[in-house]
Amino acid sequence: MLVLTRKLGQSIRIGGSIRIQVVEVRGNQIRLGIEAPAEVRVLREELYQQVSEENERAQLGARDGLEGVAGVWTELRKKK
Amino acid sequence: MPELSIHSTRFGSLTVAEESVLEFPEGLIGLPHLRRFALFEPSVPNSPFRGMVSVDDPEIGLAIADPHMLFADYEADVSAEYPVLGIEAPEEAALYVILTVPLDNPLRTTANLLAPLLVNKRLRIGRQVVLSESRYSTRHPIIAPRQQG
Numbered sequence: 604m605l606v607l608t609r610k611l612g613q614s615i616r617i618g619g620s621i622r623i624q625v626v627e628v629r630g631n632q633i634r635l636g637i638e639a640p641a642e643v644r645v646l647r648e649e650l651y652q653q654v655s656e657e658n659e660r661a662q663l664g665a666r667d668g669l670e671g672v673a674g675v676w677t678e679l680r681k682k683k
Numbered sequence: 684m685p686e687l688s689i690h691s692t693r694f695g696s697l698t699v700a701e702e703s704v705l706e707f708p709e710g711l712i713g714l715p716h717l718r719r720f721a722l723f724e725p726s727v728p729n730s731p732f733r734g735m736v737s738v739d740d741p742e743i744g745l746a747i748a749d750p751h752m753l754f755a756d757y758e759a760d761v762s763a764e765y766p767v768l769g770i771e772a773p774e775e776a777a778l779y780v781i782l783t784v785p786l787d788n789p790l791r792t793t794a795n796l797l798a799p800l801l802v803n804k805r806l807r808i809g810r811q812v813v814l815s816e817s818r819y820s821t822r823h824p825i826i827a828p829r830q831q832g
Contacts, residue, residue: 642767644709646813654798654813655713657821661745661783661795666694666734669746671789672782672825673725673732676753679830 689721691741694734697723704738706808711781712798717743733779746792747779753794753825761801761812768803768810777802783822790831793822 607615614624620640627634637645646654663669685701699721710717719738724730731752736744750757759778770776779800784792796819802809 641763642709644712644813650813651712653821654795654811657783657795657798658711658713658745658781658811661781663734663744663746663784664693664786666744668784668786668789669725669732669734669744670727672746672784672792673727673730675789676732676792676826677727677730679826 687721687738689736689738689741691736691744693742694736694744697721697736699723702807704807705735705802707800707810708808709810711811712813714743716740720745732782746782746784747800748782748794748825750778750780750794750796750799753780754796754823757796759796759799759812759814759817759819761799761814764801764810764812768801768808769806770801770803775803775805777804782825790826792825794825795821796823797821 609615609625611625611628614622616622621643622638624636625633626636639645686698687701687704689697689699691697703722705720705722707718707720709715717737717739720735721738723734723736725732725734731749733747734744735747750759761778762773765776779802780794780796781798781800782792782794797817798811798813798821800809801812
């Protein structure tokens, strides 16, 4: 991992279109400002991991999974 | 109309119109290699559910649904993402959520309301969007516990 030291207000650039600036330092919390093109997904690591894990878990073992949920949901809806 | 045949041990053989293939240029989150998916319908007619099988790896499939049919009050403001997908008018946009279906009990299916799939219906391209500052999680039961029997 590349490690750089920056002071408050200083930035780094990644490629030509991404800029990350240290906006505030308070104790062990650092606020970063990020400028990036709209198509670049910027996420907190924890959120990325959470969605990534759910995408992994959601993979169907078989077509029956889809048939099962569509069946029970449709049945319950009729009863309402 | 050109068709595409997909053979999968898990999902059987599917023949879909090529124009029903959806492309996710960046893949899904954590699954960047899966870019093209063929959509198919369950045998139950008129349901909000669809299957999505990877054209690149036909053993990988997901169940998705129209979130507004499952959660009447679902609110996801994804309009900031429209330009990324070339969506020019709200009518061109479709929203789906990915479901996690437990193999042994489909009543306990959950929906990922935090990270829906936004689709440009005209260009057939999509992107998984993580809602920011959202009250939603990745696991909302689609059937209330009292109805699960």
